[in-house]
Amino acid sequence: MKNSTFYYLIFLSVFLTSCKQEKNKLITQLQGPVFGTTYHITYEDPLDYQQSIDSLFYLVNKSLSTYMPTSDISRINKNDTTVVVDDLFIEVFNKSKKIYKETDGYFDVTVGNLVNAYGFGSKKGKHDLSFAEIADMMKLVGFDKVELKDRKIIKQDSGIEFDVNSIAKGFGIDVIARFLEQKNIQNYLVEIGGEIRCKGLKEGKPWRVAIEKPNIDGTQSIQKTIELTNKSMATSGNYRKYRVGEDGKKYVHILNPLTGLAQESNLLSASVIAEKDCADVDAYATAFMAMGLEKTKEFLEEYNEIKVILLYANEEGKIVEFTN
Template sequence: MKTFKFSLFLGIILLFTSCKNELKTTDFTLKGFVFGTTYKITYLNGTQNFQKPIDSLFRLVNKSLSTYIPTSDISKINNGDTTIVVDEMFAEVFKKSKRIYNETDGFFDPTVGNLVNAWGFGPKNEKIDLTNEQVSNQMQFVGLHKVELQNHKIVKENPKIYLDFNSIAKGYGIDVIARFFNSKGIANYLIEIGGEIRAKGTKKNNNPWLIKLVNPTENTNGYKTLNLSNKSMATSGNYRKFRISEDGKKYVHTINPKTGFAIESNLLSASVIANLDCADVDAYATAFMAMGLEKTKAFIVKNNSIKVILIYLNEDGNLEEFTNYTYN
């Protein structure tokens, strides 16, 4: 009789535990504003709304890496504070930047910050039309090889060197959220911040995550459809973010770290698609815009695992495409 009672009691416990573990799941879409742009995050079969922890993660990224926040670590470092002990986020982004700086022969260079500001595309909004002499003077502060990370502190050859990770931090922010989802067992998601994307798994009914590439002309319709399941994508372009000086010259936001100038080329946009962190493809996209069409083609020949869609104007002013990406 005691054995029967014990078995019945155990069965009730197991039934209760089983019901408790079968939590209801639903699909979530979160939207908002971060890093100076909008975001949209979709994840499937979630058991809770992760808005609050995601907001907290965004705040941590900003606190570490945003040049638009005066109290961030990078702002303090740029203002000459040599006592800042950087966090793991800063250290990871710095190390990635160093690697891609070397891989791209310096065409990805976060030390162009002073020139970004001077040409009018940074938080200082200076909008100076620099002379050749002024550009030459600023170039002495350009070169990521002049900056090191030692004992969790940034060491510069010259205190005037200005770090600007905005061309990689947005992608990194996406990676931070992706890692959070992975830790929570979320198998299907798409994270988009300002056009940079990282996707995992599939949408409903095992359909792939499909997006439309933006057409870099006045026509705002989608250019082509891309399958981004289990991939990251970033696009850099000068067709939207530019300014016209008083004398009619057009200056683009991509600064060539080799010359210091912000001059438009025939390459309108560079989209990078790869099974890599979004921070990586974000940085490559920036580097390719600085490289220009021919140098990027040569880079891709040697690094064919990185897929690109380069949209440019030919000699007749017509839109053309170079790609090693297979549309599907």
């Protein structure tokens, strides 16, 4: 799950900076609500594919939305053993497994129970958990406790629940991008809630997108703008989506799957950029927020094809930027 407010600044940068765009009849722009946030799609083709795109959004939701009670993932979470998962679910499952292994468990979609318990999921939670309650719930966390066999999910414990919001939004972008490429569209940008995948150019120049400054006072401003082409980018941050419990503690929505704690790391935001599927960079951004700055740096030494813009506060409280 990501900071959905990030899309606003990208929208300003991508969609409002060109006066020529309105005059170009080859450019089509689509926008609307989806996945609990909004989408903006720009592509170089006069044909309107809105109906097809709406159908694809529906299929992604039907497979992966924890907010849709009749979706495959919701039924699996309720232990409906008759569910035969589709290709969309299988791809997200396999990607999640791969990145779970690469990050040594810092990315884990089996945290559904904890996400709900802390009050950040589709179900009402207890919110403030004791260490004993967290320890008990951690018995239901671990991707090594689930298996995909013959298009069915097998869980070691019926209490295990999936929450794929940390990868599904990026995957939804990939589904739309692949559709556009099937239509031989060479220049496009797909954005959902701040996550992006783009190809080619915008009016002969790279796509320009904005990265938000992690202002803790609720205001919105731009940290920097960057140029992208043939890349995906995703940003995670805890500086907006959090709550203060009755115990006075701050609880953030990106959990540490290894400890079960909803505590801030020293990262304020992590933007991940790579020539990969948006689902991948979406998942990495979540994992890096759980890892914190130093562990993320160590990870990037091995996976140096992944580029990042990490924003963190130094000892003086000033925002510092790390890039690789």
